Amino acid sequence: MIGFDFPIGLPRAYAKAAGISSFPQLLDVLGSPPWEEFHLVARHASEITLRRPFYPATPGGTSRGHLYSALQLTASELRRRCEGTDAETLFWTLGAKQVGKGALAGWRLLAAARSRDPGIALWPFGGPLRGLLDGSGRIVVVETYPREYYRYARPSAVRHPRWSKRRREDRVTWIPGLLRWAESLGVTWDAAILRRVEEGFSGGRNGEDEFDSVLGLLAMIGVVTGTIPAGEPGDDPAVITTEGWILGRPPVSGLRPESATPPNGVSLMPRC
Secondary structure (H helix, E strand, O other), X not given: OEEEOOOOOOXXXXXXXXXXXXXHHHHHHOOOOOOOOOOOOOOOHHHOEOOEOOEOOOOOOOOHHHHHHHHOOOOHHHOOHHHOOOOOOOOEOOOOOOOHHHHXXXXXXXXXXXXXXXXXXXXXXXXXXXXXXXXXXXXXXXXXXXXXXXXXXXOOOOOOOOOOOOOHHHHHOXXXXXXXXXXXXXXXXXXXXXXXXXXXXXXXXXXXXXXXXXXXXXXXXXXXXXXXXXXXXXXXXXXXXXXXXXXXXXXXXXXXOOOOOXXXXXXXXXXX
């Protein structure tokens, strides 16, 4: 199983408007008519269409209103159920909260990988996680969101009123909780990696990504060993056809997901 910290799925309202019935099927035809311009970020509002929805290519004279007007969809309709109400709209490509560029890069990566190995499965589109992790050796791709997993390692108190994962000294305060969580999962560490973790990860810009990657990886281990529910809501057809789901995020419906069978290996890639 491999986890990626970028959206894997499309808002249901957009999928319906664009005539998309399956997100995996869309991945398989990206770059071919009529989806040959999907990856081109619109430079001007006049270029935005349902088949070229990402905007804007550069700042200056742009607004989210251009996107909503061109697609004839509201901000809430451009979010997936698993994203709640505070996420940035998927196709917007500017600002600290934007995920549009990461989604584009990630989807092209997944499309290329699936063209080489059609057996790669996307969760939850390919079925419940327990069924996908059946020991067959297939690669199973899941969407992770590290902030969802902070609760498992959060310290009892933070040093700064405005904690930031970008500051190494702030990350260090989380390490005891992170190590306790890892121990509860039966995780053992490579000595060099453990030293890096105990130091609060790298001091440069990569430090926050390393922090998130390790938290995401521990959550994936928690899911496959059964200590964290996968979270897949089986009551919503749109989730398993077009929208997808964040691994480990509880379903709004409160349905109890199936427990997962551990795979041969687990890895996680940080958000693009």
